[in-house]
Amino acid sequence: MGNILPKMSIIEYTRINEKTERMDNMARYYYHEWTNEEEATLTQLVESGRKQRKKIDEIFGEAAEKLERTKASVRNHWYKVVNEQNQRKAV
Numbered sequence: 289m290g291n292i293l294p295k296m297s298i299i300e301y302t303r304i305n306e307k308t309e310r311m312d313n314m315a316r317y318y319y320h321e322w323t324n325e326e327e328a329t330l331t332q333l334v335e336s337g338r339k340q341r342k343k344i345d346e347i348f349g350e351a352a353e354k355l356e357r358t359k360a361s362v363r364n365h366w367y368k369v370v371n372e373q374n375q376r377k378a379v
Contacts, residue, residue, distance in 0.1 A: 322365055326355055330366060 322330075330351050337347035345359075348366070352359040 327369065329355060330362065331369075334366060
């Protein structure tokens, strides 16, 4: 039986390999839930940072490093938690 793969020129083959390599090197993002421990750590870091009068962006950066998450993820989760607390107080 013959080869079922289409015949490709060396240029086509090279382009496919380059595209595959670029895709392999792209950043991958994974979503996972926040644990109670992570939330407690975030709360502790934000509260201690505020007591030290640090800028909130600096606090989120430090928390991101410690929690091994992006700064945006930390910021978004913090504001989600604060918003949920404010909604509970309003009820």
